[in-house]
């Protein structure tokens with residue numbers, strides 16, 4: 053029987069899909085059936101009237117910068133957003149281009165509108181519309197079965213950028229499963245681990261940029277990306293104009309940041325650590341250091357550091373990195389002589405490598421040597437940047453944390469992955485399932501597009517997602533029909549970030565604590581429903597043991613309780629019923645009661661704090677029994693006075709971290725505990741015909757979430773491979789020519805160095821693809837680069853680069869009642885015929901998905917994905 057016969061002809065679109073009816077959604081064809089119809093006369097609106105539009109505050113989530121915003125809402129539509137000047141990071145109405153485009157996702161024709169249940173084989177794309185009741189019953193029954201079988205840990209939730217961590221955590225804890233998987237190892241776990249190991253109390257610096265005189269940027273592209281890039285740029289620009297601050301950027305590629313810097317240097321990939329150590333060598337040799345800070349607050353002492361740095365000469369680093377020794381000398385001294393208002397910092401260009409953890413630590417160390425840590429204009433950090441339950445109370449009762457562990461969320465091979473915060477090693481999850489390292493009954497996915505954005509996305513990831521023995525049940529929450537949704541058994545249509553609640557927080561470059569409220573600006577279309585509410589609804593349908601944790605009501609009620617300790621009086625004296633109403637009005641609360649945490653390490657310990665304490669004679673560390681009676685370090689004797697110090701075990705800035713030595717030993721290798729440079733094993737003796745494949749982010753795209761936003765994809769929908777002019781000449785290539793790019797798995801180091809083993813494979817071929825080249829001087833001669841964020845085979849017409857087809861509502865037989873279910877029809881009429889990059893229209897199409905060619909490659913100890921290490925070869929075709 054032809055199952056497609058079930059699809060009512062003419063009502064193939066999601067819009068007209070009746071309860072119980074079937075729809076076929078296959079990648080590259082989805083938009084032909086799944087468009088939202090336009091009613092006759094639904095043309096682009098000519099003019100929006102901002103004066104009559106309602107203004108509502110909220111929080112953008114088109115990237116991880118989570119800017120406070122103000123939205124204009126008219127006739128049930130968000131017609132514009134701009135920055136909320138009360139957000140202290142923002143301080144103005146500015147947003148980036150991605151922020152401007154954010155409202156277009158609400159109206160996107162391929163929004164998921166109804167819960168869908170798979171009726172064909174997994175990955176076939178045949179779906180039946182079901183009710184939320186049916187969807188809840190299905191998920192709840194399966195979870196109940198896992199609990200009843202004594203294996204709650206066989207329920208896992210895999211999230212990308214959630215911003216509803218407390219909500220998800222409650223749901224999983226109620227079930228009794230610890231398996232909350234995230235994407236930190238793909239993103240920034242080395243940077244976080246480096247900050248934690250050095251400073252002890254923060255995962256993220258907040259550079260005091262407006263006062264800073266010298267920015268030494270290793271591998272951050274904050275003019276285009278970076279967590280908080282927008283906010284850093286505005287302050288760096290001010291510092292440059294106001295007092296001539298200098299910006300020096302190391303990047304293998306001429307990023308927009310490199311292009312806007314005073315100097316751009318191109319290191320060989322993965323050698324930033326060597327450059328930083330050589331700079332340290334020069335700074336120490338020339339005594340351009342903060343003696344007092346090092347004496348009191350740095351572990352180990354100056355003489356040990358001097359000895360350890362002795363071989364790290366500029367000539368040594370020049371050989372590894374290709375950066376001239378004279379430049380290393382000069383930049384090191386320029387930087388140090390502007391101390392203490394200087395900052396050396398990193399991002400993924402430094403961190404996303406095999407040796408990224410040490411390279412990040414080496415850069416952070418430069419700040420300690422010149423005494424810029426926590427100093428005005430220096431490498432500062434806030435002290436309260438997470439939503440603590442004491443300030444933002446959670447509904448009671450709250451479930452206890454599950455005591456079980458599994459190899460999925462806590463793989464023992466990476467002992468530092470979860471040491472300071474839950475960073476997991478998300479990229480090994482699919483491979484571990486295949487190896488049988490853990491079993492799953494229920495896999496829930498949320499804001500994650502692993503077939504598109506993860507390494508081996510279209511091989512390992514898809515193979516495991518498709519395998520019903522390894523993943524017996526997969527429910528996916530998404531807003532568009534992504535490749536993740538395509539491999540689910542149940543699709544849970546979500547509200548977008550402009551249609552839902554949430555309390556949000558991030559680090560603040562003004563160094564004060566603040567919090568922002570995400571509130572729905574418009575209701576979601578069709579039956580789309582916020583995922584937090586879906587979890588709470590399911591929670592209430594599990595047994596009474598679980599349901600008791602969800603009696604507070606809806607997600608809105610959850611957030612109201614979180615806001616209950618916030619003040620009810622506004623900064624302008626306005627009175628509100630409570631903190632929640634305050635937040636709904638201003639969108640932001642800033643706590644100005646505390647001074648900026650400059651020199652927090654110098655803070656004297658009070659008599660009360662010292663009560664019952666003891667000083668360790670050898671180290672000067674001050675210990676005191678904590679609530680549980682266990683001795684814990686609370687401070688340090690510095691120059692004869694008891695002070696707070698850093699929140700590390702030694703209470704000092706730890707260049708030497710004994711803990712790293714210890715955990716490396718548990719993995720069978722020696723590590724000196726210092727940020728020593730280790731050459732990437734695959735890059736040793738690299739043959740002349742091999743190159744390093746790098747990837748990068750565009751200013752107008754965020755990984756998987758913006759491809760479906762037409763105005764952004766219109767700007768960037770194509771990603772030819774960047775290649776240096778000299779290299780191109782050798783290979784006989786000019787811009788526009790085609791190459792075949794072949795990638796290889798990482799190589800292990802020598803057999804007697806177990807610390808240098810690659811996770812999987814040993815240099816064998818991973819895959820090949822053909823693509824166009826873009827010849828430029830703006831890239832290192834041994835590097836080729838292809839952006840991520842493109843090449844989707846799913847995600848609707850803008851992402852796939854295919855014109856939609858205009859459908860007249862009347863012609864489809866969709867009555868006005870059905871049409872109402874989706875809210876106002878999209879004003880963006882040009883999505884039907886305006887996808888001019890459609891290959892069928894003579895356009896270039898939507899680019900390549902480079903992640904298909906990138907190997908799963910977690911680096912040692914922390915487990916961060918070494919994205920930018922991949923060895924490749926090229927062949928002109």
Ligand SMILES: Nc1nc2c(c(=O)[nH]1)N[C@H]1C(S)=C(S)[C@@H](COP(=O)(O)OP(=O)(O)OC[C@H]3O[C@@H](n4cnc5c(=O)[nH]c(N)nc54)[C@H](O)[C@@H]3O)O[C@H]1N2
Pocket residue numbers: 115116117150239240270271272273274276277278279280281302303304305307319320321322323324399400401402746747748749750751752753754755920
């Ligand atoms: N527009 C936009 N903004 C974003 C995002 C986005 O996707 N788009 N994503 C957000 C997220 S989740 C993140 S994690 C941040 C990431 O923000 P960033 O870390 O700033 O950006 P990336 O593109 O990941 O990497 C930075 C740079 O590293 C360079 N690079 C590669 N290898 C090396 C190397 O060996 N040494 C040096 N010095 N440089 C190297 C690349 O050319 C690239 O320009 O951005 C956030 N903001």
Ligand SMILES: Nc1nc2c(c(=O)[nH]1)N[C@H]1C(S)=C(S)[C@@H](COP(=O)(O)OP(=O)(O)OC[C@H]3O[C@@H](n4cnc5c(=O)[nH]c(N)nc54)[C@H](O)[C@@H]3O)O[C@H]1N2
Pocket residue numbers: 211212213235238239240498499500501502505506529530531532534536546547548549583747748749754755756757758839840902903906919
């Ligand atoms: N080659 C390469 N790959 C990379 C990187 C790189 O530098 N190079 N960077 C990595 C980094 S830093 C990161 S953080 C990861 C991020 O990887 P992901 O977490 O997978 O990416 P996102 O773009 O944040 O979102 C992915 C999915 O969320 C869905 N989504 C968007 N909004 C919503 C919503 O409101 N609700 C729901 N339920 N779903 C929604 C989108 O449709 C999309 O399917 O990518 C990594 N991938």
Ligand code: SF4
Pocket residue numbers: 112113114115116117118119147148149150151152282
């Ligand atoms: S930087 Fe742009 S996309 Fe990111 S949160 Fe802010 S406005 Fe939104």
Ligand SMILES: [Mo]
Pocket residue numbers: 116238239240
């Ligand atoms: Mo990220």
